[in-house]
Amino acid sequence: MFQALIHLLLNIAAAGTGEGGKHTPCEPPDCPDAYKDVIRDSVDFPDASMDIYITNLSYDNIMIKPTFHDSITFKKVKKIKDMTWSPADVNTKFMKLEGRTANNLLVTFTRTADPVKPPFPSPTYDFIIGDPGASHDSGVLYKIPFAKGKKFKVTQGFNGSFSHRTKTNKHAIDIEMPIGTTICACRAGTVVDVVEKFPDTSTTEAETNYIRILHSDGTYGIYAHLTQNGSDVAIGDDVSEGGILGRSGNSGKTNGPHLHFAVAKSDGSKYLATIPWKFKDSSGAEISWTFGQDLEHN
Numbered sequence: 001m002f003q004a005l006i007h008l009l010l011n012i013a014a015a016g017t018g019e020g021g022k023h024t025p026c027e028p029p030d031c032p033d034a035y036k037d038v039i040r041d042s043v044d045f046p047d048a049s050m051d052i053y054i055t056n057l058s059y060d061n062i063m064i065k066p067t068f069h070d071s072i073t074f075k076k077v078k079k080i081k082d083m084t085w086s087p088a089d090v091n092t093k094f095m096k097l098e099g100r101t102a103n104n105l106l107v108t109f110t111r112t113a114d115p116v117k118p119p120f121p122s123p124t125y126d127f128i129i130g131d132p133g134a135s136h137d138s139g140v141l142y143k144i145p146f147a148k149g150k151k152f153k154v155t156q157g158f159n160g161s162f163s164h165r166t167k168t169n170k171h172a173i174d175i176e177m178p179i180g181t182t183i184c185a186c187r188a189g190t191v192v193d194v195v196e197k198f199p200d201t202s203t204t205e206a207e208t209n210y211i212r213i214l215h216s217d218g219t220y221g222i223y224a225h226l227t228q229n230g231s232d233v234a235i236g237d238d239v240s241e242g243g244i245l246g247r248s249g250n251s252g253k254t255n256g257p258h259l260h261f262a263v264a265k266s267d268g269s270k271y272l273a274t275i276p277w278k279f280k281d282s283s284g285a286e287i288s289w290t291f292g293q294d295l296e297h298n
């Protein structure tokens with residue numbers, strides 16, 4: 001018989017960064033592996049069973065699949081908000097963990113042969129960023145991401161030939177503007193990711209500064225190529241439509257200073273997929289834009 005006082009806190013990441021939702025950036029605009037730093041699991045041992053609690057410390061939605069490398073029988077899988085897991089799903093099915101939700105998952109299991117006892121089987125985790133079940137609100141139009149009265153040239157649009165060719169960026173716009181131009185949120189949401197450490201002289205995609213904002217429908221707004229230390233927001237901040245996010249730049253793989261903006265969502269794979277979206281003018285009416293021409297915020 002094991003007492004319930006035994007409690008372990010397992011840090012999945014070898015070099016976890018602790019509370020705060022911070023994580024190490026890798027390949028933008030998303031990197032599931034980086035999220036190992038924002039997941040914690042803890043284990044309790046009531047009687048002959050073992051309970052695992054998984055907590056998502058980030059502000060983002062994450063799909064997680066624990067895999068248990070042991071011969072165990074899952075007695076029950078319970079709780080949990082929005083949870084559709086059953087014992088048969090363990091080791092096979094991704095499950096949604098909403099951001100900043102403690103004890104989001106509870107798995108109770110026993111070993112097939114023996115009561116649970118040390119050494120404890122530690123699961124490993126696969127991640128997907130975002131909620132594949134999210135659906136873009138088709139009624140939403142996006143505010144132009146720079147100050148009213150200004151205009152800048154569109155240098156690449158959807159399916160553009162320079163770099164908007166794959167699902168991660170095909171529904172994106174590039175807007176040429178000087179380094180340091182104030183960038184505003186196209187839509188309200190919560191800041192879930194900020195990278196701002198790379199200089200404007202950087203040249204690879206992995207060196208892109210960006211801000212990613214989670215919208216209320218589970219989609220994201222991505223604002224990329226920002227200048228070094230060019231974010232005025234932090235992970236966890238709520239931003240309103242038109243609110244100042246930071247300053248544009250030339251970080252990452254670019255052919256000149258510009259803002260890259262896209263709307264994206266999870267498609268259930270490792271990287272977010274961009275999706276079609278539309279701008280609106282100050283009156284709220286849909287406006288179109290054309291490659292090679294100025295986009296004016298009026």
Ligand SMILES: [Zn+2]
Nearest residue numbers: 172173174260
């Ligand atoms: Zn772009």
